């Protein structure tokens with residue numbers, strides 16, 4: 001079979017461990033011949049990300065905390081020095097204080113609102129600003145969203161507001177850099193048991209609800225998000241930009257609890 005990413009190089013931001021959505025995408029990119037640079041948030045995570053990078057033949061690791069613009073600058077300078085041009089970027093980064101990922105949205109503090117928006121929304125725009133000038137035509141950028149951007153999901157709160165802004169920013173970014181032959185999309189993934197998700201209140205209930213009520217009657221896997229990530233980053237999706245692509249076992253289409261779902 002033809003390799004979709006042969007000769008292509010890119011940056012993956014947001015691998016924390018082998019459950020990370022970004023890691024699912026990396027495995028599919030690697031299987032299709034991509035060369036990958038990894039960013040990691042702080043020394044503690046380097047110990048986890050380093051061996052995972054090794055598994056896909058990469059020793060290219062760069063520290064990056066997206067609240068520090070100097071560190072974001074350094075990522076792109078370092079990659080430019082080693083590779084010159086790149087073909088793809090994966091942004092799988094979000095944060096909100098877990099004390100506000102439970103209870104009511106109305107109780108959000110200004111401080112956490114701003115921090116959530118900065119890390120989960122602005123950082124993707126900051127990444128696009130720096131990546132676009134060093135991308136080959138046909139290049140593709142991808143971020144991660146969730147259904148809580150559109151509909152109220154218990155406990156998702158300020159993160160839902162941030163994902164709505166992220167999805168809107170994807171549309172503006174797609175217009176801005178489309179003329180250069182670059183694409184920008186979001187994948188709206190169904191709930192998955194990751195480190196970030198562990199901060200969300202009653203997350204096990206949300207997982208179970210989606211499993212019982214999605215048309216496929218299961219939750220998404222790393223393989224599901226990995227395959228869709230590969231598609232959006234590869235020439236297969238050459239005509240796709242500004243999209244929010246659901247990878248959620250169909251859950252977003254459902255208007256009512258399934259008749260065969262037990263009470264949970």
Ligand code: NAD
Nearest residue numbers: 014015016020021041065066093094144191192194195196
């Ligand atoms: P994860 O914990 O594996 O990944 C989150 C990543 O964000 C980590 O690598 C962490 O280091 C990084 N991060 C947080 N703050 C940062 C900062 N200041 N600077 C740099 N990096 C920072 O969890 P995940 O679920 O794989 O999350 C990846 C993306 O997928 C997030 O945008 C998340 O909102 C989104 N998403 C997750 C789910 C889910 O149910 N898990 C569903 C839909 C979308």
